[in-house]
Amino acid sequence: MNKTDIILRAILSQDLFDYLLADKNGTVFQFSEGIGKYIDTIPRAGDMLFEYLPELIGYEKWIDEALKEEGCHHTLKTIQKQEYYVDLHVEHYSSDTVLILLRDITDITLSKLKLLQYSNENTLLYNTIQKIIDSQNNLLLITYHNRIEYANRKLLDYFDLKDIQTIKGKAFDEMPLASLSFESFDDLYLYTKDREQEIGIGKDTFLAKATLLEKTHKLFTFSNVTHLSSLNRLLKSNINHDPLTGIYRKHYSDKILREELQKQSRFALVMLDIDNFKHINDTYGHMTGDKALKELTALIQKELNRNDIFARWGGEEFLILLRTFKKEESLKEESLKKVKSIRASIAEHLFSAIGHMTASFGLALPRHSDSAETLFERADQALYLAKDQGKNRVVFESEADRILSDQIS
């Protein structure tokens, strides 16, 4: 296409092309009528090219080349001029004239803009959703033929996988999950579809739950609760345990006692109180008193079974629920034997700093008609009598009945 053709075309299709001719010094000496709409002044011959098209500042090399070389052609695409978009062509016209063509591309650019706007907004939205997905629990998406389709960042990181490509399309046994005691994804699905289930992966504990997506895909979520559950355990133990001795607190043993009564289990209730503990505290001080309490609880714990409940009730008052019995022996015989042995081991023990220390015991067995309160009352009465009769002894409830009625009559 020679220069005349270009100009001709430019003039003939004025809606598409406008042109400017400028000399070596950048002075505009000729232009098409339509140029005016792209600039904010009324164009006149003698104006400077860079005033109309500051976009060309920095492209002086292009203009020099266009002056020198026939057929030379450069384009600056999609320039916004006022409310129009144009492509700017810098072309050779003659050795002392450069031709600038402005091609109006407003319509097509506005359609492109709509698409770009739509796609950019979607990219932003997609990024946000991706971030939400990655911040969630470990996610694993499985196709209907039990192949891995997707795993989020968290899950990949947990298994030290670089990206999804390393496991995409793989089956259950090709995944680190294979260490689980499940046969297949179907197996895992059946186990976790109705409610969250605790499962162990390596050293960690996860809550796993499956959801069916679109009837074909299974989505598994795994939330790592390893730290949570140990925290839970810690919290629970703080609530239920006496900070000094480490044994249970009253409210916990009360709860267990009520449950045992409800279940009508075989157990025995022992209440014990250290003899003259106030005197020990007054003589040796509270620090020594506390130490003695710790020594005493450790001593008693050694005598008890894992299943028995041992709790601190108040300052120097304790409670034991004996829950371990051999079937053949009578409840009374066995528990008396156990409590007497505890009493003896305390009485024989040399406590540091204070030497000997004793305790009194009241023992009661649950009856069908018992509430926690009536049972406590009988054990407490027995303890009272043990104290009354000279301390350092064990009193069983029926003896208490007898002794009391003796005293009344």
Next chain:
Amino acid sequence: MIRKKILLLGDFGVGKTSLIRRYVDNAFDDSYLTTIGVKISKKHLTIRDTECELLIWDVEGATPLKQVLKSYMLGASGAIFVADCSREETIAHLDQHIERFLSVNPSARYVIAYNKSDLLTEEQKEEISCKKYARFTSAKEDSNVSQLFINLTEKMLP
């Protein structure tokens, strides 16, 4: 009078158009209108008794599939690289943009804007380790915007 061409470069949606709008017209708009192609604005300023005219190129932001045309960068004396400090990936992409620009204009000067600083708390800002020549800006709250342009201009002056 000295004329300097500068560009704002960075991912789309980081606030390039908004920074220019704030600097040139002292205005801001919350809605997002994508830029297509390029649009230039002019701004006069005087630095150390030197009068300058900045030709500020607002170019279409880079997308994952489309880089900014190198032809737009010809003859530029400086650039402002913009990231959205609430979107980590736009910060990560800064190096690519800088490299691409310097390959066209090796001797050009540049500054970096971590824009939309109004979206972050002071603690969150501290967590971001800023690059050399970088500062937090907010086109929305007009924070550090003119300083950004002035700082670049100072660097470009002989």
